[in-house]
Amino acid sequence: FVRLEKIRFVQLFPAFTCVVLQGVQKSFREVIDVSSGDSHQAGIKPISFVRQVLAACLYPQMLEEQNLPLDIELRAHSLLAACEGGSTGSYTDSSGMPRVRQSIAEFITRRDAGIPSSAKDIFISAGSQRGLMVLVKLLVSGETGVRTGVLTPVPCPHTLPMLLDEAGVMPVPYQLMEERGWTMELDELQLALSAARNHCEPRAIYVSNPGNPTGHVQDRKSIEEVIQFAAAEKLILLVDEVYQDSVYRQDRQFISYKRVLFEMGKVFSETVELVSFHSLSCATMGECGLRAGFMEVVNMDPEVKHYVNTMLCTDISTPVTGQLALELMGSPLKPGDPFYDTYTKEILLIQATLVQNAERAWWFLNSLPAISCQPAMGGVYLYPRLHLPPGLIEQAKVEADVLYCQRLLQEEGVLVGAGCQQGGTTRKHHLRLCIQVPPNTLEEVLTRFGSFHLRLMDKFPHSNTKISSFQH
Amino acid sequence: FVRLEKIRFVQLFPAFTCVVLQGVQKSFREVIDVSSGDSHQAGIKPISFVRQVLAACLYPQMLEEQNLPLDIELRAHSLLAACEGGSTGSYTDSSGMPRVRQSIAEFITRRDAGIPSSAKDIFISAGSQRGLMVLVKLLVSGETGVRTGVLTPVPCPHTLPMLLDEAGVMPVPYQLMEERGWTMELDELQLALSAARNHCEPRAIYVSNPGNPTGHVQDRKSIEEVIQFAAAEKLILLVDEVYQDSVYRQDRQFISYKRVLFEMGKVFSETVELVSFHSLSCATMGECGLRAGFMEVVNMDPEVKHYVNTMLCTDISTPVTGQLALELMGSPLKPGDPFYDTYTKEILLIQATLVQNAERAWWFLNSLPAISCQPAMGGVYLYPRLHLPPGLIEQAKVEADVLYCQRLLQEEGVLVGAGCQQGGTTRKHHLRLCIQVPPNTLEEVLTRFGSFHLRLMDKFPHSNTKISSFQH
Structure with missing residues (x-):
């Protein structure tokens, strides 16, 4: 065979x-x-707000028969209205339901202190790995002789080597500094890049922040350095930020690459190509089985975005239950909502x-x-x-x-x-x-x-x- | 970029x-x-048995709080027990949950009048397209100069040309006979094959039965002819049988390629490589949004099966709600189950x-x-x-x-x-x-x-x- x-x-x-x-x-x-x-x-335990809304969306008769908390009822009705034919059983756009993409864009805008995010730059896929695969496949397309390389950290997420291998990308390893708590060091990036340029064409740098498996969280200065490096070397930034809601050291908070990029001024924010990945599986939600994630692309050529969309088409569409859960992650309950206290307690317990x-x-x-x-x-x-x-x-x-x-x-x-x-x-x-x-x-x-x-x-x-x- | x-x-x-x-x-x-x-x-409308069980699996508290029909309650408990950690939020094996694969193997055995099907030959994927993509990618792997061809019907499913194109396969069109009700004709297959052998290496034949978009359903004789052709020409049979539960002409019933293959005797049943595809989206269920399908492989080298599994690994796993719905498709309600009448009425109405x-x-x-x-x-x-x-x-x-x-x-x-x-x-x-x-x-x-x-x-x-x- x-x-x-x-x-x-x-x-x-x-x-x-x-x-x-x-x-x-x-x-x-x-x-x-x-x-x-x-x-x-x-x-x-799963977050019961999420599960209750999803259950009601799958079996809408629950909304008539049962006395559900008002916020759950309203949310389910509103999500069902965003599904074609009012059913979670319908196909969606290959890059995701417009309502979900919008909700995620708003979530990112809030997260990044008002730096705008647009739904048209959000692509939903069946997990962040799937989005990453589409991106690296686009990177290798049209290779002519010299193989495409991607700078990858050592250690990197254990799923990454196989993904790059299947896409035909050559990993260009850069070492993280264990003794300093697994920091990214500019010297190591330069070293890796120089060594690689003899046998491949490095076109992107992959970063995992918060670090998988290291647990390191970059500070603003470190992120700035990496962005400057990517800008100088004309590398696309592929940033795995799937643990963004799981930062727990008191003196460190999560800052997104996108936010830092935009706060570095137009020289960077209008030129550096950045793709950030997030996932339903890795966040506090932990909904691995629902299979949904998204990527936000920054400074990507509209024609390339068109190809991203086309490549996602071979998956037909991302599972609807996963997409709806992403929407709930993007627009969580607010103080005053009847179910808010339970919801908050569950999240705080997980964290x-x-x-x-x-x-x-x-x-x-x-x-x-x-x-x-x-x-x-x-x-x-x-x-x-x-x-x-x-x-x-x-x-x-x-x-x-x-x-x-x-x-x-x-x-x-x-x-x-x-x-x-x-x-x-x-x-x-x-x-x-x-x-x-x-x-x-x-x-x-x-x-x-x-x-x-x-x-x-x-x-x-x-x-x-x-x-x-x-x-x- | x-x-x-x-x-x-x-x-x-x-x-x-x-x-x-x-x-x-x-x-x-x-x-x-x-x-x-x-x-x-x-x-x-979706089938309410399916949706009610899925809703209960997503929000198991329903099982305690509500008075659900007994068959729904039992089914939900039993499916949850088959999920890792008792949650639909967990990853599963990349080729599918063992329980679901087993249930599908039993469904196929019943469908094919006792010809055995084994869970280890069933691969679950996020829709049948995804399974097909894995197969054709394996076909092209290791190409040396001459491109890999796949015989494809004209007309074919409208999703097929793009899929083959992305996999790098050259379609080898064979014409269906409109005047005879869109039948497959041996002459046309031979013609297509001879013409193709000058510029590619045809390695498989793709068949859609019941036909998408033609609506033709092959009879036993026609299937036998195609199997003999595939055997003689050493072609792998890729059979899209996703509409197997939607045959409605009174004098025609669905017969699977696998059944015909096994009833043709050992010369065929032990040699011809066959892959059959089925899907949650296309059946009476119509659950497109849940994203699940499966393929059964026959006479496939165990080492190749290992690669199929490895390639499915890059998807991590198929959405759990979809897999559970496949299980319900594989083992539907039986006469005597409390919800059976409602269930049957809904299915008959759709059909x-x-x-x-x-x-x-x-x-x-x-x-x-x-x-x-x-x-x-x-x-x-x-x-x-x-x-x-x-x-x-x-x-x-x-x-x-x-x-x-x-x-x-x-x-x-x-x-x-x-x-x-x-x-x-x-x-x-x-x-x-x-x-x-x-x-x-x-x-x-x-x-x-x-x-x-x-x-x-x-x-x-x-x-x-x-x-x-x-x-x-």
Whole structure:
């Protein structure tokens, strides 16, 4: 059927669990998967306002039969009126329902202190990955001999290498500075770019802020530097801002690249091409299963926007339930709405859990020998470094961090991500650990993790190496 | 940003309406779009069993608070138990939830009189188009100089040319025989194949049965011929069977390619590679907005299946609400279930409307001068032929059928599809008209269409040409 030998694939979502656990005597009750962000799977409760509105939109007779809170009833009626034929079962425009795009544009305008956003620059897709795929495919289109490169951070989101590979893009890795809390450094960007220019044509830079998996949140100065760099080198900025509502360090807040760009004056705001991604899955909502995200494009040629739209056409349209949930994310309840208090309580609980977990897991990981973990400022991951004993590294037939993860899964039923999935080549070993889980799940994970790690360290001679945490 | 001149795109979803209607004095109240199948947009009601279960899955508190029919309650509980973390907000396996794949395999086994179907051969995707895209991309992978070709019918579904174009596949058109009711003819397949072998490597044949947009339903003999042809020429069969539950001519029933293949004996059933597509959008359910479909693969190398799965990974997963609706399609209510009668009545109403519309529109179209329409046996389209006056054809700066559609839209606010979107090159002119709409909508469409057509014929001298309808 297929000329198998010709296909290059990076397999990043291995059906790891079943393979590794085959025939293993299990001492644990169940596998806990904290390798990626999937908060509902982990047991975080959905926001009931969102779910109630969606349920009413799917089954509008609820609106007649039941005594729903007034804000839920009104919202459902108004969303249904925005669906073709008044049904969530109809197709929508490929780039999204006009009402949803408008609502998101207003949300961005509020977020960015009034810097205007326009619905025509918002493209809805079935998750932010899908939007990113469309963009990078446009980047490689019309390649002539020299391959298209995209600067990508090391570590990067574990889904990125496979996406770039499928699109045919060459990743140009730039190193983040772990010792400084995973900051972006101009020197590293320059270094990566110079090295790359011999074998590909770098056309864009990908940034994850708040950082996946690092948890770093850039300050204004750092963002300005990156924008200046992109402007000078004529690179398109592809900014993954999907954790924008999950910044929890007290002295750091989320500032969007777009806002900084516009506050740097017209020389930049009228020239630098920027695409920002956001998603229903990664926000406090955690609605991964509904499959919806959006991108805002800035300074993009109208003709290119036309092609973005055309490429989204092959998906026909984004799932309507997901689009409606995006609308609710864009225009949340306001003080005075009858359901507002419940809504706010639920959101605060999710956010408080995240803060508490970040602190707790950071403290615990750093208390273990041969592990050092930078504190996270935002996002849903911790990314601790393993100072693995040489004896273990020599024994490993796969990457040593993969071996570590396999054993952890076999012995304790805890699934974490191996750092070697995060792009680039490095001799350092890391783990990716999602902390957006209920506190008791986190405790169970840490307990199992701790016993495994201490047992392993007992077996191999090791020095209790640590690198300093940036600050906390 | 993009090297525009290098991109080839076939724009098949033009934002036709707004462009054509700009500045036009409208005599009609609203535009009626019957250019493609979107039954809920047109006003067909969703099946309430499906919607009620989905609503309960999205907002499980409904299950505690309300007195729902027992079958709905049980179904919702059981589907929620199949979701990770008991939430529709969690990711699923990229090829679909195991429960949904199993349910579909059982549905296929029942449909095909016991010929076994296995969950591991079922791949769920966000609509059947998405599955098809993955397949054809695998087909072109590893191309070496000679381009990959796929035999495609003329007329074909209007979404197909763009999909093949984006995948980089060369369509190899084979003509369907209008005079015989749009049958597939072996001679035409041979002719197309011989002509193509000079400039590409044909590797698959695409079949739409029941036919989109023709409405033809193949009988067993015709399917056997196509399978023998595919076997002899070593072509993969890509069979679009999305209208399998919408066959309404009394002496014709839907037989799946897989069933015929297996009943032809092991020489065929163990060798011919077959992929069959089905969708939530096109069936009686008409749930286009939920975005879910599936494909069943037969005789596909396990390693290739692994790549299908890997490619679906870039979509992360199919929307959960869509997957749950697929499960409900796969295992519908049974006699004795409390909600069964309501459910059956709703389905029968949708199907009866389709039969009645097909008959009514066919009769009406054939009563007009210079139009001949083959009767449909299934599917949701009629595909009448226009015998346009030479005067009109000469005047047209675009394709004459496009001009006809533009004028119909401008003068009467009715949007139909132009035949030139259906692949191939032909000097004949056709229209695509979706008949899955409420009967009063159909009447309004026919009335407007009739007045437009008669006015146009009055303006141009024409002969009342007709071709004979195959039979009715």
